Amino acid sequence: VTREQIFAVVRKNIVNIVEGVSEDAVSEEISMRDLGADSLQIVEVVSRSMKELRLKVPRTELSRATNLRELLDLFEKAAARRP
């Protein structure tokens, strides 16, 4: 799976879950907080994206991500680790 594909899944879930966010507003440089997501919505975006991509990143690592770029980095590494 490419980084672009990972980003597309995460962006789709953000748009579906966080009200009032358009696709254009989602970039790697911003955080979900910046887009107005609350704590539950962030959990939902991350979990749904991982499940959809069949990835697994330990929660302890996920909490370190401060913006979408860092989240995508973690997802990309997890995808590379996959058998």
Next chain:
Amino acid sequence: MNPGEWRDAGDRIVITGMGVVTVIGDSTGTFLDSLVAGRSGITRWKGRQEDRHYSRIGGDLSDFDLHGHLEHRGEVYSGDLVKRCLSLMRAAPLPPKLVAAAALQAWHEADPHSTTAPERTGHVLAGHNLNAGYIVENSLTFYQDEPDYIEPLFGLLCLDTDVLSATSELLDLRGPCFTVGGACASGSVALMAAIDVLRADRADAMLVTGAPIELEPVALHGWALLDAISIRSFNDSPERASRPFDARREGFVPSEGAGALVLETLSGARRRGARIHGELLGVSATSDASRLTRPDVRGQVSAMRLALQDARITKDRIEYINAHATSTALGDAVEVAAIKEALGDRSRSVPVNSTKSMIGHGLSAASTLEIIATLLQMGHDVLHPTINQEEPDPDLDLDFIPNRARSARFDVALSNSFGFGGINSCVVLGRIEE
């Protein structure tokens, strides 16, 4: 004297809003029409796997379309309210959706926030084990797939309080909000709790919701193993399965649905000019001190008498009984014996019907739905039938209003609810002359 008049108007509790989602109607109007027409909502299960459990029939709302329901009422609800509701319920299981839909109807009708601050409004949710199907599904994901792939908000939604809180958020209820559990008597026990909150002046208006247990295969199978539900004779004619009092009754028919009531004091309701559906004259709760599913005449008689005492009326004032009447062999017989003992000779002249004959057994939502059915009948001077009365049971000889509705004016009614675990609760309802 009107039966409630001995109480101060500030202690008299009235109902000013009602809402329902049932298998025979998703508004009070359609619900009443179906009840009077004697329409059954019992079908084969629509989406539930059938190969691993005995149950084939019930009241199935798994295809309930919240969006369609709210859109249908689009002229009544504001666009913003519909949007917030759909957003809150986006990934929700069935119970919170049904509760929200019923609660919106009741709250919108009563409209307490037109005069009352959110901090003075609260919510008692009746029920427990609500998102059972969701919990089973996520347990399978956890054990058979990957623990991290369970639903993201499982930690919230595995708790019944999430069903309460989603609707409290939707309606901005900021006073006392909590859940009350009493198996199939949950709704009546919840009413008692809400009455106490209002009489203690901890709130000005209380929403009481009767929440459904999402029917899933494991619980259905468990009830089949207890020989509690209908699994034998009516799988090919499900509309005939719920037949309380009839000689061929063979078990309750589980069903999904939700009801909602708005309660406030009579003085508050009159000050606001609210439409009043009826008064909660008395309520009671007793226990059989037994975990068995076997009902007990003593506990039921005691519950009926205590409700009358709470209302300070004699049994002769009761003009109609909405029975618990689940269509089990023993349960219906015990309830008839209890009614005869509690009301004496009066029982011969009081009509008794079973709402469950049409909607099945709504479990933790049942008593809320039946209190609403009672108030709707009172408000429209009609008594709905008990359907599927084909072969009378010679031992059960009260007036069950068999198969056809009848016109009747009544001012005082009793609603019975008797749950697993020997939990008994009765409610006396009265007409309020405007």
